[in-house]
Amino acid sequence: MNTTSGRRTLTPQRKIPAMCQHSSPCPTADSADREAAQLVAHHPEQGWSLLCNGVLLFEDTGELLPDGQIIAPHRPLGIEHVMTAA
Numbered sequence: 012m013n014t015t016s017g018r019r020t021l022t023p024q025r026k027i028p029a030m031c032q033h034s035s036p037c038p039t040a041d042s043a044d045r046e047a048a049q050l051v052a053h054h055p056e057q058g059w060s061l062l063c064n065g066v067l068l069f070e071d072t073g074e075l076l077p078d079g080q081i082i083a084p085h086r087p088l089g090i091e092h093v094m095t096a097a
């Protein structure tokens with residue numbers, strides 16, 4: 012058998028570089044729990060935060076995923092209901 016030629020090198024399946032160095036790994040960006048990732052950058056003056064998994068989290072709870080997917084704000088700010096008294 013001739014195995015010296017004709018052996019195709021498969022394209023290496025690159026994994027996403029493990030940027031997370033937290034002792035308990037942060038949820039991935041495609042996880043439903045993605046917001047639980049650690050903050051790596053916080054810019055309240057600009058209204059966004061960067062999570063360890065690459066998710067941009069905006070102050071209105073909208074999100075921009077690393078793959079460009081946009082998550083609409085999903086938590087009502089509830090400004091009109093803040094004054095509700097028991």
Ligand SMILES: [Zn+2]
Binds near residue numbers: 036048063
């Ligand atoms: Zn992390």
